[in-house]
Amino acid sequence: MVAADEDKVFKALADASRRQLLDRLRRQGGLTLGDLCQKHDMSRQAVTKHLVLLEAANLVVTVKRGREKLHYLNPLPINEIYMRWIGKFEQKQVQALFNLKQALKENDHDKT
Amino acid sequence: MVAADEDKVFKALADASRRQLLDRLRRQGGLTLGDLCQKHDMSRQAVTKHLVLLEAANLVVTVKRGREKLHYLNPLPINEIYMRWIGKFEQKQVQALFNLKQALKENDHDKT
DNA sequence: TTGACATGCAACTAAAAGGTTGCATATTAT
DNA sequence: ATAATATGCAACCTTTTAGTTGCATGTCAA
Numbered sequence: 472m473v474a475a476d477e478d479k480v481f482k483a484l485a486d487a488s489r490r491q492l493l494d495r496l497r498r499q500g501g502l503t504l505g506d507l508c509q510k511h512d513m514s515r516q517a518v519t520k521h522l523v524l525l526e527a528a529n530l531v532v533t534v535k536r537g538r539e540k541l542h543y544l545n546p547l548p549i550n551e552i553y554m555r556w557i558g559k560f561e562q563k564q565v566q567a568l569f570n571l572k573q574a575l576k577e578n579d580h581d582k583t
Numbered sequence: 584m585v586a587a588d589e590d591k592v593f594k595a596l597a598d599a600s601r602r603q604l605l606d607r608l609r610r611q612g613g614l615t616l617g618d619l620c621q622k623h624d625m626s627r628q629a630v631t632k633h634l635v636l637l638e639a640a641n642l643v644v645t646v647k648r649g650r651e652k653l654h655y656l657n658p659l660p661i662n663e664i665y666m667r668w669i670g671k672f673e674q675k676q677v678q679a680l681f682n683l684k685q686a687l688k689e690n691d692h693d694k695t
Numbered sequence: 696t697t698g699a700c701a702t703g704c705a706a707c708t709a710a711a712a713g714g715t716t717g718c719a720t721a722t723t724a725t
Numbered sequence: 726a727t728a729a730t731a732t733g734c735a736a737c738c739t740t741t742t743a744g745t746t747g748c749a750t751g752t753c754a755a
Contacts, residue, residue, distance in 0.1 A: 485597035538722040538731050629744055650701050650752040
């Protein structure tokens with residue numbers, strides 16, 4: 472995954488509406504634009520724009536069937552980001568850093 | 584983690600400069616604002632703003648030591664998001680969905 | 696105490712993001 | 726063919742975001 476793609480994925484995930492759409496597609500794949508417009512208080516065009524971004528980020532893949540466009544979740548990019556980003560932080564370090572602020576605070580407090 | 588916090592984390596990760604800062608803090612913790620300004624062609628105040636957002640998202644924790652402010656990476660929120668978001672997608676499903684577009688494309692092609 | 700250093704705060708600007716409305720195109724069913 | 730349905734495209738508006746500059750505050754060292 473190239474840097475530009477990574478950026479698209481993060482940007483796509485940055486919006487709560489788009490995350491909701493991903494949640495919805497996870498529960499049920501193959502939904503049309505019309506389906507996805509239900510339960511959202513924004514216009515169809517707004518949803519379209521979100522889906523375009525999600526598709527550009529490869530988080531959603533689509534299939535045209537006649538006049539309909541079916542949407543499916545593709546969780547692979549998210550997984551890739553985990554492997555590339557979060558996977559960087561070794562598990563041992565995580566716990567250590569989790570306690571770091573507290574430790575340093577007390578250390579600092581001692582000095583004062 | 585509350586929904587509002589989740590949003591902060593995603594928004595914080597949406598910017599490439601902030602991701603770079605996190606990368607830098609991962610390589611070396613305890614850097615000051617001045618340190619973090621090096622190798623970035625933006626003003627000190629721009630970096631400050633990024634760090635404020637990262638701290639609000641709890642991706643960075645800080646300790647004041649005299650007139651300096653030391654910054655440390657806190658990877659836990661990212662990990663939480665993985666557990667809550669990416670962990671949702673079972674591994675089996677991942678591979679299945681990975682091949683879905685191709686399969687559906689061929690299926691659609693047959694019908695045409 | 697005074698100068699140098701490290702950071703904080705506020706006002707402002709430019710660009711990007713999220714949303715709207717209106718119209719166009721393509722497909723299905725009668 | 727024609728009407729209804731499903732989606733696509735484009736212009737426009739408003740809010741948010743990323744960045745700037747200028748000045749204020751706080752801390753260290755001579």
